[in-house]
Amino acid sequence: MPIKIQINNADALTEASNVQQLAQELNLPERGVAIAVNNQIAPRASWSDTSLNEGDRITVIKAAFGG
Amino acid sequence: MRYSRHILLEGFGKEGQQKLLQSKVLLIGAGGLGSPNALYLAAAGVGTIGIADADTVSLSNLQRQVIHFTQDIGKPKVESAAEKIRQINPDVKVVTYDQFISQANASEIISDYDFIIDCTDSFASKYLVNDACVMAHKPFCAGGVVKYGAQVMTHVPGSACYRCIFPEPPAENDVETCATVGVLGSVVGIMGSIQATEAIKYLTGIGELLTNKLLIVDALSMNFQSIAFNQNKECSLCGEHPTITELEEYSFQPCRKIKV
Numbered sequence: 001m002p003i004k005i006q007i008n009n010a011d012a013l014t015e016a017s018n019v020q021q022l023a024q025e026l027n028l029p030e031r032g033v034a035i036a037v038n039n040q041i042a043p044r045a046s047w048s049d050t051s052l053n054e055g056d057r058i059t060v061i062k063a064a065f066g067g
Numbered sequence: 068m069r070y071s072r073h074i075l076l077e078g079f080g081k082e083g084q085q086k087l088l089q090s091k092v093l094l095i096g097a098g099g100l101g102s103p104n105a106l107y108l109a110a111a112g113v114g115t116i117g118i119a120d121a122d123t124v125s126l127s128n129l130q131r132q133v134i135h136f137t138q139d140i141g142k143p144k145v146e147s148a149a150e151k152i153r154q155i156n157p158d159v160k161v162v163t164y165d166q167f168i169s170q171a172n173a174s175e176i177i178s179d180y181d182f183i184i185d186c187t188d189s190f191a192s193k194y195l196v197n198d199a200c201v202m203a204h205k206p207f208c209a210g211g212v213v214k215y216g217a218q219v220m221t222h223v224p225g226s227a228c229y230r231c232i233f234p235e236p237p238a239e240n241d242v243e244t245c246a247t248v249g250v251l252g253s254v255v256g257i258m259g260s261i262q263a264t265e266a267i268k269y270l271t272g273i274g275e276l277l278t279n280k281l282l283i284v285d286a287l288s289m290n291f292q293s294i295a296f297n298q299n300k301e302c303s304l305c306g307e308h309p310t311i312t313e314l315e316e317y318s319f320q321p322c323r324k325i326k327v
Contacts, residue, residue: 009290032190032237034281034296041232041281041296059294061283063233064211064218065242066250067100067188 006057020047026060034061069156070112083271084112088158090270091115093177095168095196096186097144098122099250100210102134103259104184104266109152109159111267116152119164119176120144131252168192170314173199182266183207186259190236191317197222197229198314201305208265208277210258213243215251215286217258219277221265226278230311231299239319254286 002013007026016022019035019042028035035042036059042050052058070084092113094101097120108116122144124135132144139147145163152161164176168187173195177183183205185196193209200207206223222228236242261282268274281294303310 009288029237029241031235032233032241034232036294036296039292039294041294043231043296043299043301044234045301059283059292061218061232061281061294062213063190063237064213064216065188065190065193066212066248067096067098067186067193067210067255 003052003054005052005055008058008060012058014052016052018048018052019050022052022058023047028060032063034063035059036061069158073111078273079271083273086271087112087267088114090182091117091180092266092270093117093119093180093183094186095119095183095192096188097132097134097148098128098186098188099131099212099252099255100184100186100259100262101144101148102132103256104186104263105134105148105152106155107260107263108266109155111263112156112158113266113270114158115160115162115180117162117164117176117180118145118148119166119168120148121165121167131250131255133252133256168195168199170195170316173314174203177203177205180205182269184262184266185209186262189319190242191319193229194236195314195316198304198311201228202314206269208262210262212250212255212258213248215254217254217284217286218281219258219261219265219284220281221269221277223269223276223278225298227296227298228302228305230304231302231306232281232296234299234303236317236319242319251286254284257284257286 002015016025038057073084097118124139134151135147149161149163204224208221209229210219283292300307
């Protein structure tokens with residue numbers, strides 16, 4: 001059963017049960033991207049241990065190079 | 068008098084102003100982020116402002132690099148910026164470095180400063196500033212802007228660093244080049260002003276810094292989101308078992324003009 005989450009302030013449905021699966025589902029690159037769950041960064045090493053729950057607010061952050 | 072509106076501020080006062088006048092801040096980059104930083108820190112009376120950049124002013128800079136004027140096209144950016152700083156506030160001593168930050172000069176340039184501001188426009192330089200400052204135990208504020216969005220964070224010795232969130236820069240293929248990505252000038256202004264505010268807070272000891280926090284701004288929704296993160300024990304730079312022990316600059320510099 002897909003769960004309802006928010007990704008960058010937009011409603012989304014996901015089959016992923018943890019952050020690692022979500023990153024795959026979103027086809028995120030290996031480097032230069034961070035993911036926060038409910039306003040807290042989940043370090044990449046912990047992605048597969050960080051489970052997703054209904055209503056979680058996910059923020060996908062791409063590093064910005066400009067200045 | 069010049070600083071009366073600072074001195075009136077609760078928690079700031081004459082002492083705060085005195086601290087600013089005795090402080091040294093280094094701006095790495097005199098472009099979009101460097102401009103508002105230089106303007107506000109000069110007006111605020113930061114005693115010494117260092118500026119490092121080897122670029123010259125070009126027409127397409129002027130949409131966002133507000134310290135440079137049309138008449139400055141072709142001039143070294145550090146020279147153009149230094150002229151404006153002196154006009155804004157003769158109390159400020161300006162030190163210019165007409166060179167890009169590199170693994171060869173980074174440690175030496177930052178060694179003289181109390182606070183460093185990353186106003187660079189490439190991942191190579193952002194990681195270099197991060198690494199050099201963390202290694203030298205220097206506080207700094209990192210900022211990045213793309214399109215309508217931006218990110219900013221502050222590091223002080225012991226707090227999380229840029230690599231704690233983004234361990235490595237993106238692969239070259241995943242980085243859009245400067246020529247194809249636009250940036251809204253006023254967004255750079257917002258971010259540079261936030262960086263200058265972080266510097267002033269650090270130097271005067273007021274308020275709470277953006278340490279262990281990444282502030283993300285989306286100008287289209289005008290959503291400001293503060294994301295918490297911890298110092299990463301596995302960080303290759305500041306973690307328990309660092310693998311980065313000397314400065315090494317990434318070679319990928321997509322935005323740098325070829326110097327002739």
